Amino acid sequence: MQLTLEFGGGLELLCDSVKVHNVSVDMPKGAEKLIMKDLLGWVRTNLIKERPEMFMKGDTVRPGVLVLVNDCDWELSGQLDTTLEEKDVVVFISTLHGG
Amino acid sequence: MLRVFRNEGRKGNDRVRKLKWKKARRRSRRRPGPACAVSAIRKGPLSKDLKPYSRECFYEVFEEEIHQVIVENQLFKPRERVAIGASGGKDSTVLAYVLSELNRRHNYGLDLFLLSVDEGITGYRDDSLETVKRNEIQYGLPLKIVSYKDLYGWTMDEIVKMIGLKNNCTFCGVFRRQALDRGAALLKVDKVATGHNADDIAETVLLNILRGDIARLSRCTSIVTGEDGPIPRCKPFKYTYEKEIVMYAYFKRLDYFSTECIYSPNAYRGFAREFIKDLERIRPRAILDIIQSGEDFRISTFTKMPEQGTCERCGYISSQKWCKACVLLEGLNRGLPKLGIGRSRGPNNDHKKGTKETNGAKSIESKQCGTLDF
Structure with a gap:
């Protein structure tokens, strides 16, 4: 599945300072859909190069990281259970840096 | 509202x-x-x-709520000159944008300025100041930069070289406070508006409780502070969630700088910050409730409160003989950077004990903290 992932607010520093990543993510084995929970695991393994604790806490993003799926707050779409579709855009922005 | x-x-x-x-x-x-x-x-x-808002509706609600806060608390008067404390970060960038927008829309009649402090931190502040310089052009607001080097004779880089990475945030914090006031005096503004948001204030309430700093606890929730001082400060974002500010900046594609200070890890504040973010996830209102708790604290009548006076050396507001910046600066200039750190050292206490001032005060490097009179 082709997805566009964007990191901002300082999170890009965790993945070689690249803000926008066009990626191809496989569905988990035996599953019919890809949900945010799967994507977070994938990002942590494949994109985050340093200090993963700045991005995740437990099985979800660290509190203070804003997540938008197609420019919609993921708190509206079910957070970890949000279903992703082909060509979706997922944005992660840290609110924790500077002021 | x-x-x-x-x-x-x-x-x-x-x-x-x-x-x-x-x-x-x-x-x-x-x-x-x-x-x-x-x-x-x-x-x-x-x-x-x-309930969900569309992007356009969100902008409107966000901006109008800040307008309400400004009006209800009478933060500004017509024809006032107002400096926006601008660091290039998300809060001050959004503040500059929203204030100039509201100023136009609701005819506040304000003269707005951007005021930045250059702490002299290579690889951090020099980059964020570039953002502020772009904002100057984007929003058409005149910019004034005051530097630690000019005011105190030291950059943060030089200070860290001397004192190391312990207590450096104390120096920076004390110096920044005064630098903003002195910059504001140079601009001849009536008020300074800062980008402190609800999350920041909740954090400060907790920190002041953890430190037992009752004087600051009672002050830190006020939307306007320093009304008795030379230049009052106000916080139009007092009730605005950090999340909303970041979302607004993202959707509006505002140009802001988001890197952690290279000297920063202010660990104690960091813990408070994370704790608040954890609470917010479970119950977003917690942030506003902490602020309310801070507001509603009553200080017992027998708690001794520090008296506000002026610094004997530079004339800045101070509850001690010398203001904190002068004490810290004295330490730096005499090569005793621990002066003023902690509770039992420093010239203020020396004075009390009646011990003599050392005469190192007039060394070549010695420069009073700032050169402006109030």
Whole structure:
């Protein structure tokens, strides 16, 4: 599945300072859909190069990281259970840096 | 606006409120963004604010709520000169943008300026100041930069070289406070507006409790401070969630700088910050409730409060003989950087004990903290 992932607010520093990543993510084995929970695991393994604790806490993003799926707050779409579709855009922005 | 909401919330039964909250959440999950394809969420203090807003509606609600806060608290008067404390970060960038927008829309009649402090931190402040310089052009607001080097004779880089990475944030914090005031005096403004948001203030309430700093605890929740001083400061974002500010900046594609200070790890504040973010996830209102708790604290009449006076050396407001900046600067200039750190050292205490001032005060490097009179 082709997805566009964007990191901002300082999170890009965790993945070689690249803000926008066009990626191809496989569905988990035996599953019919890809949900945010799967994507977070994938990002942590494949994109985050340093200090993963700045991005995740437990099985979800660290509190203070804003997540938008197609420019919609993921708190509206079910957070970890949000279903992703082909060509979706997922944005992660840290609110924790500077002021 | 928010005041009213909060009071209603307090009157209501807690359990009922929780149920309302849950219901609203479920509702909003079922119908993400009903009218518009793209939606942002607005996590306000009341359940009605949990409904999804479209991007355009979100802008409007966000801006108008800040307008309400400004009007209800009478933060500005017509024809005032107002400096916006601008660091290039998200809060001050959004503040500069929203204030100039509201100033136009509602005819505040304000003369707005950007005021930045250059601490002299290579690889951090020099980059963020570039952002502020772009904002100067983008928003058409005149910019004034005051530097630690000019005011105190030291950059933070030089200070860190001397004192290391312990206590450096104390120096920076004390110096920045005064630098903003001195810059504001140079601009001849009537007020300084800062980008402190609800999350920041909740954090400060907790920190002041943890430090037992009752004087600051009672001050830190005020939307206007320093009214008795030379230049009052106000916080138009006092009731604005950090999340909303970041979302606004993202959707509006505002140009801001987001790197952690290279000397920063202010670990203690960091813990408070994370704790608040954890609370917010479980119950967003917690942030506003902490602020309210801070506001409602009553200080017992027999708690000794420091008296405000002026610094004998530079004339800045101070509760001691010398202001903190002068004490710290004295330490730097005499090569005793621990002066003024902790509770039992420093010239203020020396004075009390009647010990003699050392005469190193007039060394070549010695420069009073700032050269402006108030």
